[in-house]
Amino acid sequence: MTEKRGIRPEDLYKLKSVTDPRLSPNGKNLVYVETQISKEKNDYSSNLYFINLDQKVPVAWTFGDKKNHSPRWSPSGDELVFVSNRSGKNQLYKLHLNGGEAKPLTELENGASKPVWSKDGKKIAFSVALKPEEKLGEKQEDEEKKKDEKDKELKPLEVAEMKYKSDASGFLDGKQSQVAILDLETGEITQLTEGVHSHNAEDWSPDGKQLLISSNQDEEKDFSFNLDLYIYNLETSDKKALTEGKKGMFYGASWSPDGKYIAFLGNEREYENATLSKVWLYDVEQNSSKCVTADWDVAVGDFVAADFQQGAVGPGLIWTEDSKGFFLQISHQGSTQIVHYSLNGERASLTPGNEHVYGFTVNAAGTLGVAAVSEPAHPGDLYQLDIKTGHREQLTAVNQEFLAEVELAAAESFVYKGAEGWDVQGWIMKPFGFKEGEKYPLILEIHGGPHAMYANTFFHEFQVLTAQGYVVLFANPRGSHGYGQQFVNAVRGDYGGNDYNDLMAAVDYALETFDFIDSERLGVTGGSYGGFMTNWIVGHTNRFKAAVTQRSISNWISFYGVSDIGYYFTEWQIQADLTDIEKLWKHSPLAYTDKMETPLLILHSEKDYRCPIEQAEQLFIALKRQKKTTKFIRFPESNHELSRSGKPNLRMKRLEAIRDWFAEYV
CATH class of the missing domain: 2.120.10.30 (TolB, C-terminal domain)
Known part of the structure; x- marks a missing residue:
């Protein structure tokens, strides 16, 4: 038997994710999306797969290196519509249950997305992006279009509104999502909405x-x-x-x-x-x-912070055909579950609550479901669920060969006392090759949001660190989802206060409880809010030997005007604006650089509009001016989502940089 190895950053190229399961109305057939990364093309590809639940054999329904996604069954269950960029832009396509080539349904200048079938199966509503004065179906002449594109490069950007950019889209072009309806019998497309x-x-x-x-x-x-x-x-x-x-x-x-x-x-x-x-x-x-x-x-929806699943789609609200109730997804106590709500007020959990259910579908009768499930040591697969008995059966094993060669770390959950005596949930992951009696360095991971939730799910970055011989500690301090309204709201106006105390209490608890941690070799990292907190931590304690701050906030004063959400997010979270510079500066890690002695690696994306790169630039220059140990790595053509959906080669470089910094200083 071949000895298993630890996971590596480049293993992302081998891993596949399965998302968006969709059962046909009669519950006999299943379609889902499988996504993988191409090292050669440095991009993601996704394809549709089909399973007949009697035969339980996955069959590819689309092929190639394009993105095919959003499959939706017709009410009769003999056809499905999906979205594909195979023509260069996202368009709607139709497949028949009996097979054959996918038939294009739209060929629109601005593409199409988000298909919704009418209940009689004769029409499909969908979304299309249009400028206020633009009408569906209007096409520019090729020469005119080329001239417009050339002129566009030379035009200054005129800004009249505060919401003029987006981390996901860059500078906004004035287009709005509008609803159109496709008549499948005639092929006619009607624009339903328009305007600003x-x-x-x-x-x-x-x-x-x-x-x-x-x-x-x-x-x-x-x-x-x-x-x-x-x-x-x-x-x-x-x-x-x-x-x-x-x-x-x-x-x-x-x-x-x-x-x-x-x-x-x-x-x-x-x-x-x-x-x-x-x-x-x-x-x-x-x-x-x-x-x-x-x-x-409880929080209705999926608020899990993770870095692996591509194109995961929550189930929304799924009615049973008798109209007496519906299924929904909740985030609770570090897990996501599927719950059935009856109109008489009764609620019943259908999944156990020690896992991440990141997708779910159910047949019309409400008797059979399919869940997409991930756990810390399992990237994710699809499981058939008997809703009455709770019995489940695994339908896919997309990473079976890979999992046979690697050893993944499990995560042990615990509850400890945070600030003010509040209960806080945390997890500990042992390093690869763990041996009783030996001591290991520890890395504290901090999630972004802050209104998100670490959970019982697979996290590639955590596995890379455990493979390098680190204990990984992560927790859900106040501000996190999953523990009620008071808990998630408690961070607002108190950044760097009891959220910081919750995290330090997690470290204290881990050191007191787990005798295999080397208390002299601690590291800390996090992104976005987790990056803010990493900056805050190294400005308020020297207990960590090294830190890596990612896509962080360092200065709330400048953040107010440069982030795509800055002016309102700052007011909501710090509860101050530019009329209270003193409070904004008090909560800014940049104000404490004179106290920062921990070697700090600063990672940031060039096109991050959520936490713009000037936040990293200020921190780096302030630390270098004081001759502190720091390094700054800038990732080109990347935004705030680099660690989750960025260019694969840059995701690898990011993980390698984190690995190497901790190896040098912890």
Whole structure:
């Protein structure tokens, strides 16, 4: 038997992720997306796979190095629509259950995405990006288009709004998402919405005469963070507000099969972006809605912070065909679970709660499900679930060969006392080749957000560190999701306060509890908020031998004006603006560089608009001016998502830099 090895950064090229499982309505067939990375092309490719649940043999339905994703079954279950960039832009394609070539459904200048079938299977609503004055189907002449592209390079960018850039999209081009409808019988495409506001299709009414649409119709966009739901009457073009008077974020709307109810997710932003999303129910006949999970102190949705799954899609709200209840996903106590909610108020968990369920689908009867599940020592696979008995059966084993050659570290969960005596959850991972009686260095990992959650899931970076002989410690300090509204809100206005104390208590607990940790060899790293906290830590304690700060915040004063979210995020989280420079500076790690003695590696992406690279530049120059031990690595053509979905070769370079810095200084 070949001896197993530890995982390496470049193993990302060998690993595959399986996401977005979709059961046909009768529950007999399954389609899902498998994604892998090409080292030669330095890019990701995704393809659709099919499983007949009687035969349980995965079969590739699309091929090649393009991105094929978002498969959606027709109501009859004999066809599916999906999105592919095989023509150069995302367009809609259709496949038949009996096989054959994929048929293109759209060939639009600006592409197409987010398909939603009508309940009779005759139409598909979808999204297309258009400028306010642009109409669907209009095409520029080739010469005119070339001239426009050339001129575009020379034009200055005129900015009149505060929301003019996005980490995901760069400088915004004025395009908004609009809803169009494709008639499958005639091939005719009708543009349903237009203008300066963005719209997205959510779901069709059972009779096909109405469409649920989400949109922010506020005229003042810079200080508007609302998303409302509307019922669009396709026969009269009338639009009725579903969430009128409820200022907040509402989304994920799903019509009950009997047409009597609309279930949706959302919140009224009582705690700004730290507000837990709830489930709401709209009574169509009574024209009234209510929050049906007001007494349930959990986060509805998947808030797990991880670095592996590509294109993971949550299940939303899935009604059973009898309209008596629906399935949904929650983040709770470091795990995600699928729960069934009955209209009589009963709730039942269908999954055990010690894992990350990052995708889920169910048949129309609500008796059979398929879950995409990951654990710390398992990247993820699909499992068939008998909803009545809870019995599950593994359907895929996409990384079987790879897992046979590597040894992955499990994560042991524990609960310790943080600041103010609060219970805080943490995890410890032992190093590769662990031997009783030996001492090992420890790396503390800190997640971003801060409103996210470390969980019982696979994390490639953690496995790379354990393979290098480190103990990995991670925890969910206050501000994290998964532990109720008070817990997730507690960090606001207290950055560097009790969140810092929670993390230091995790280190203290680990040193007291696990005798295999070398207390003299500690390292710390984190990204985004975790990068802020890494900076804060090395400015307030010298207990760590080395630190790596990633895509971090160092100066809240400048962050206010340079981040794509700076002006409002700073006000929400630090609870100060430029009229209170003293408070912003008090919470800025840059103010404490004179106290930073820990060797600090600074990693940042050139095109990070969420935490712009000037945050790293300031920190690096301040430390170098004081002759501190530091190094700055800039990643070209990369944004805030480098560690999760960035260019594969740069993801490798990033992991190697972290590995080598700790090897040198811890």
